[in-house]
Amino acid sequence: MAAQSGGSATGNTITITGGNPGTVTGGAGVTGASENTVIISGGTVSSPEDFVPIVTGGMASTGDADGNTVTISGGEVTGGIGIYGGFTTEGDANSNTINVSGGTLDTDIYGGQTYDGAADNNTINILAGDLNPEMSLYGGYGTTESKNNTYNMYTKGQTVADFAYFQNLNFYVPEGTTAGETMLTVTGNAAVDADTTLVAVQNSTTTDGTTDVSGATVFGGVQRNTKLNPGEYINLLYNANGITTDDTSYGTIDGLDTVTSAGFINYKAIVEKKDANTIVITIPKDEKGTPDTDTKILPEDRENAANTIKNAGDIIAGSALHAAEGAWIENHDIEAKFVPYAIVGGYDLHYNTGSYIDSNGMAANVGFVRRSQHEGHIDTIMPFFEYGKSHYASYLDTGARGDGRQHYTGGGILLRRDLDSGLYYEGAVRAGYLKGDFHGMIAKSMSRYDSGAPYIAAQAGLGKIYTRNRDSYDIYGKFFYTYLGSDSAVVHSGYGDSKYDFDSINSYVTRLGMRWTRDFDQIRSLYAGIGWDYEAGSKARPPTQAGIPQARPSKAPVASSNSAGRARWTIPTHGASTSRPPAGPASRKTVPSLRPSAITFK
DSSP: OOOOSSEEEEEEEEOOOOSOHHHOEEEEEESEEEEEEEEOOEEEEEEEEETSEEEEEEESSSSSSESEEEEEEESSSESSSSOOOOEEESSSSSSSSEEEEEEEESSOOOEEEESSSBBBOOEEEEEEEEEOOOOOOEEEEOOOOOOOOOEEOOOEEESSSSEEEEEEEEEOOOOOBBOOEEEEEEEOOOOTTTOOTTSSSSSSSOSOOEEEEETTEEEEOOOOOOOTTTTEEEEEETTTTTTEEETOOEOOOOTTEEEEEETEEEEEEEEOOOOOOOEEEEEEOTTEEEEEOOGHHHHHHHHHHHHHHHHHHHIIIIHHHHHHHHHHOTTSSSOOOOOOEEEEEEEEEEESSEEEEEEEEEEEEEEEEEEETTTEEEEEEEEEEEEEEEEEEEEEETEEEEEEEEEEEEEEEEEEETTTSSSEEEEEEEEEEEEEEEEEETTTTEEEEEEEEEEEEEEEEEEEEEEEEEEEEEEEEEEEEEEEEOOOEEEEEEEEEEEEEOOOEEEEEEEEEEEEEESSSSSOEEEEEEEEEEESEEEEEEEEEEEOOOOSSOOOOOOEEEEEEEEEEEOGGOOOOOOOOOOOTTTGGSSSSSSOOOOOOO
C-alpha cells in the first residue's frame, strides 16, 4: 500500500515491477481516496483471501473514491474479488480509470464500485493482455446511479463471463483483423445472485446470461488497411444468450470509418446490430465505394513518359540534325558513305498537369548521316538510335507525391531536303520501348509499380532559312505525333496488390517558331529561338482498376498551348563546327573535314 490515512488519501503512487507483493492499493483513506495511482509492469499480484480487493487505485470507507488510476502492462493478477479503479463502501466512485496493455488477468475488473452511492464517468481501457474467460468487466457498479461509464477496447479475441454497467462502448478494431473475427465474446456464465443484482441502475448485469446495452452508444472504428469487403463484417460484441439493445445508438469513430481496398477504393463502414446476439462493424453489401483522390498521382507516370518521348522528338530535328551536319565530311564520296555522329543532351523541365511534374534527365542520339547533293537541292538521310532516361517527381494539391525513373531505347530515320532558295522540308519516324517505375504515397500508404510500353512517333516540318552575313533566320512550322501504348501494372501498397490498366496516349503537337543563329567562326556559334506549341489529346487518362475508373486529375484538358524561348552556345568536341551552313548546295561544302561528337545541353 502506497499510503493509508485516517482522513483522505490523495495523490499517492505505488509501482510494482516484480516479486509477489500480495494485495496492492494506491491510497486508502477513511473519508476519501482521490488521485492515487497503481502501476504494475511485472511480478505476481495475488491474495489467498477470496473477498479482498486484489488491486485498488483508491479505497475509501465513508467517503468518495474518485480520480484514481490503475495501469497494468505486465505480470499476473490473480485471486481476490477484483481489480478496482476506485472502491468505497459509502460514497461515490466516480471518474476512475483502469488501463490494461499487457499481463495476465484472472479476476474481475471494476472501473468504480460503491455499496452506497453513484458510480459515474469511470473508464476501462483494454489495449492488450490476456483476460481469463471466467472473469467479468464492470464499468460503474453503483447502487444509486451508473452513468457515462466508458469501455474502450483495442484488442480482439477476448472472452469474459459478464459485461455490464457501461454506457459508452468504443471498439477500435486492431490492424490485421479480418472478416468474421470477434473482438469481445460474453459467455454469460458469471455466478450472479439475483438478490445482489443492481437492477435499479442502467445496464446492470442480468440473471439470464444476456448482455444489456440499452440506451448505450456503441461505436466502432477500423484501420484503412483492414481486409473487409462489402457484405462482410467483424464482430464487435457477441453473446450467444442475446444482447438487449433498446434505444441503443450506433456510430463510427471519427477518422476510423473508412476501409481502403488494394485498388485504393474507399468504402464507408457502419456499426449495426446484425442479429439478436451480435453487434458488428460492416461495409454494406450495396456500398460501391469511391476512388481515393490520391490516385490522381497514378497517371502522372504516364504523363511524364509521354513528355520524355516528345522531348526526344525535339532533339531529332534540332540538336541531332545539327550535330550530324557538323560531322559531315566535305570531300568524301557522298554516294557511297555514311558518316557517324553522336549527341548527348540534358534537360530540366516543369510540367503543369493540373498538379505539376518536375522532370530531369538526359537524351542521347547516335547514328549515321549521308547527304546527297543534287541540282537545286541537298537530300539528307539520317538513320539513328536513341536512348534517354529521366527522373521525375509529381505533386498533388492533396499532398500526395510520386517519384519515378524511366528510360527508353529506340531507333528511327530522318529525311530532309534543303532547296537552294532556303526552303526545306523534313520528316522522321521512330519507335522503341519505354520502361519505368513509380513509388510514392497514395492514401497514406507507400505504393509502387513497374511499367513498360512501346512507343511510336512521327514528325514533319516545313521552313525557310534566310541568311545575312554571319546571321541566319530559320522560320518554321512543325507537327509532332507521339503514341505511347497501353499498359497493365500491378500496384503494390500497404493495402495489398492490385492490377491497374493504363490506356494508350496519343499526342498531337503543332509548333510555329523562329530561330536566329550567329556563326562566329567554324567552331563557335550562338543561337536563340522562340516557338509556340499547340497540343491536343495528350493527357494521360485515369487508369482503371477492376473496371472502375480512378480519380481524375484536378485539371485534364484535351488541348493546351504554350510558348517558349531558348538559347544555346555551341562548341563541338574535337574542334569541329556544329553551326549550320548557309542555305544552298555550294555553300554547304565549307563544313570542316572532321567527324566530331557534339555535346549540347539545354
